[in-house]
Amino acid sequence: LETTSLGVQVFGGHGFIREWGMEQLMRDVRIAMLYEGTNGIQALDLIGRKLTRDGGQMMEATYNAFNALVSDIQDAEAKGLAQGILDDWRASSADCLGMDATTAAAAACDYLAYSAYSLIGVLWYSMADKAQTSGNAVLAASKMKTRDFYVERILVRHDAHKAAYKAGPESTLAISGNEFDYL
Structure with a gap:
């Protein structure tokens, strides 16, 4: 969008x-x-079913799939940065496993955005690295520049979403029903 x-x-x-x-x-x-359901419904499904219901098995499967991509990265600096993003995502996701339903519901949309920004960041590191071995210098340069743009301009948003979903449900639930009446 x-x-x-x-x-x-x-x-x-x-x-x-x-x-x-x-x-x-x-x-x-x-x-x-x-x-297939609004982003909010998909976020609730992600945190409520795909993450917490199976005790983190889906999270581990996702981590392992992305970790395989990181393992293939040849550039040591890029590999370290991608691994850092992925490990942070895994640790942050594991923190969600103990959330009660109210906390998970309040965190869902921001957790979805945090996960998307993080995992797409890992994909950009992988794609840029793969392009370096393509034999196509224009493609390689383009992927590196696109990765750098993503990392500098887009990936940083995952920090804000992480802070928001870790804030807890208190401010989300602070307004009572009668406080929505502005008459």
Whole structure:
């Protein structure tokens, strides 16, 4: 959604007319966030079923799959950075295993975003490293630049989501029902 919104912004007023196709992309990407359950429902499913219900087995399977990608990274510095992201994700995810239902529900959306930013960061380290052995210098340079952009501009968001989901449910539950009445 964010990338498509930026695309519409690049086209300006033309981003809303059919001629360039951006308006269709905006509709398509927005509905993708609703089809199989809203992002909030998917977040609850991730933290409530896929993470905690099986005692962390899915988390370990995910960690192992991503760890295999990290193990294949040839550049030692990139490998260390990717491993750090992945290990932080694993430790943070393990902290969620003991959450009660209320805490998990309050944390769900931020945990989903934190996980996505973190794991996509690991993927960018892996892709950029693989591109270095492709024999295609343009592809290799492009992947490295894209990885660096992601790490510097996008990945840093995972820290804010981590802080938010670790904050607990208190502020989420602080407003009582009658306080929503502004009459």
